[in-house]
Amino acid sequence: MAETTTADDLLAALVKVVGDGQVTTGEAIAEDDTHDEALTVTPVTPLAVVRPRSTAEVAEVLRLADEARVPVTARGSGTGLSGAAVPVEGGLVVAFDAMAEILEIDTENHMAVVQPGVTLAQLNEALAPHGLVYPVFPGESSGSLGGNVATNAGGMRAVKYGVTRNQVLGLELVLPSGEVLRTGGKVVKATSGYDLTQLVIGSEGTLGLVTEVTCRLHPRLEHASTVLAPFATLDEVTAVVPEVVRSGVGPMIVEYIDMITMGAATAYVDLDLGIPEEVKDTALAYLVVVVEARTAERVEEDVALVAEMMAAAGAMDVYVLPTTAGAALIDAREKAFWVAKANGADDIVDVVVPRAAIPSYLARVSEIASGSGSWIAGCGHAGDGNVHLSVFQADPDVRRDVLRDVFRAGMDAGGAISGEHGIGTEKQHLFLELTDPAKVALMRRIKAAFDPHGTLNPGTLLD
């Protein structure tokens, strides 16, 4: 904190800006506001949690904090998995639950304009009557749009629709100086200066605070169907994926689930898919494909084609699931994080590799696991190479070595440390250790262009 400002001065100034009821301090701070959902974080109680109700308030709060050199951590719903929403000691949390309005559903341009605290569930409920959908389903529908922007959230439908980066077209952004910028807008393309929207997406709250999000909407296709196939090896699973994609059926979901995760996930939601025991005993991996279309006939045709390809690729069996079972399976898969947590996983990571590299990458992960006395199980987005691994290794030092090897192997395969969770505080050290120093230096210069005093989320991503 700057020497001329005391904590009390700052708190008094903040109360003046947002009102008494919108500033919480000390014991009054809710436990939930002291952490996100990363398994490894230590909760931190900040100096204060501030809940602004307008962009003007956010700007003034940020300006005051920047002037006082007090760190600011943005908080959406707190469902992140990287520690990026964990407060800094002595810092402020700017929580966006009082800015959670859907400002506009534009049915002509197929866009929505929302405040950052709006949740995915809230948005999609509002869109349903219009026959539209916001297609980012990161597996946690209580996640906020602001948080989704910060982490570039992805999820199972990314193989068809892409991730947050592909849906968000405009932002209102507050810089630490208190300046308010509008980037992009209701246009799906523009070459008119650097794309600040894209730069901020995935920046984990380190460049600016997002106070408004403009995002694309898509037609809600009414017909969908799920195909499930057990395979003897993971290689066979991933070999069939390019075929399915190239066929032109445009699958909405292409997931692999290893046998351990399948057993745990279906047990967690008490789901019986009717798979014979002898198949369950020998199937090492499952492929799940969901197709959607505008007519029931097309879904049927596409499902038949996908099933044929799977059978030809050596599936032990192919099940076209009834609608409810299909939805339940996807639901079980979405709960993979909670399943892993319930089963005592010590960490959960989401390395991304080129999708064809999944088998060789997972073989390498197995070696790393067995070589270190750890246990690693997983599932992931086979359509886009995003591998979600539950790591069971209680010793933090050993676990760090395991993660270093797991991350390095992913990067060596042409991938990245995280596909959609982000780096946050928890992977920051390994990110800095494993990334080209020239690239890190450039990122630091970019950070300084937005946030010269390092006010925003220190300790996340960069130092």
Next chain:
Amino acid sequence: MAETTTADDLLAALVKVVGDGQVTTGEAIAEDDTHDEALTVTPVTPLAVVRPRSTAEVAEVLRLADEARVPVTARGSGTGLSGAAVPVEGGLVVAFDAMAEILEIDTENHMAVVQPGVTLAQLNEALAPHGLVYPVFPGESSGSLGGNVATNAGGMRAVKYGVTRNQVLGLELVLPSGEVLRTGGKVVKATSGYDLTQLVIGSEGTLGLVTEVTCRLHPRLEHASTVLAPFATLDEVTAVVPEVVRSGVGPMIVEYIDMITMGAATAYVDLDLGIPEEVKDTALAYLVVVVEARTAERVEEDVALVAEMMAAAGAMDVYVLPTTAGAALIDAREKAFWVAKANGADDIVDVVVPRAAIPSYLARVSEIASGSGSWIAGCGHAGDGNVHLSVFQADPDVRRDVLRDVFRAGMDAGGAISGEHGIGTEKQHLFLELTDPAKVALMRRIKAAFDPHGTLNPGTLLD
């Protein structure tokens, strides 16, 4: 130029790096290398045109130029429309025609890795045997991938596939310091630091030189069909677009063409679509929709649905074009730039607005035109709001005022000055005049993070 370095010193050093045959100076510089295709540019002969053959050579050339404080302009195929590839007097042009190899077509991950000089035509020819396509068709297939990255090229298929930004996943990038960075890779998602790939796309050669591009490929769907409908008003044209998109047919192309442009374009390619004279005389605008699918039956169904929607929306008639006529119409539309040029247009711009704002925006453009004694005709991507306008106004001062009003009206409608051509040298002054100064200042700080000495493309985009 830095005082310690003479032009001769620099040229000698460059020859040492790239070899004698790869450096052209003075009279030996081809006229073509002194400009791009913007109608308003004045050709400039640079100090030298350098044609490196490897990333290492590019890095050394850039380092030498930066050290000598000599400006560098990157050049792909020179098909740009904004002046961004016009040399700076006394500066270097780094031309990429000697780096035009397709390094890899990865049929498992559906990605290509190419050098920046590779043209769109060259890439798609190589992809055809694999049943794959690179879906960015900006209307000039001699354009290079490097140039496409610099301008974030779009084109008619953007309504379905998006623009360059949505296809390019990784870059090899050379900074003015000579540092070589790899950004992104064969992964469709990553949240592992700032997305430098996205920041460089559309930066018009001002942040770094791209020496390798990794891009997504898509299944080449075999069946397509074109529907053409004349309408009495442009309002009716744009009103039907959201319906077509929401129907779930996923059109590949949704274009509007005004009556003037339709007449000129079809005459230019000598195309008779068999539209009766009385329709031609009263139709103010045409809507063209192309749908594609994996089976002929689906195309037929989708075309019927689109035709029905157009008829219900008040089309004067609806024509489902035979394959050759459909292709010829799209070809004619792609030549709109050359048609405008042949007809004596003084400038061509490509403002982007929210697609539903097209009619009100064009009404405003008409007012601006008639109020200034100018003439403005157009066509554009009705699916994504990108309006291509041919401006006929010979007086450069009046034209600048007209363009200021045309751009401002687009920005007021929630759009941007350029959807895909870029700002370049030609729109730089108006861009700086019309854009929020805080945003420009931030862009300048970002520019300095990459290029502290302002070596790359001075005079383009920012000062």
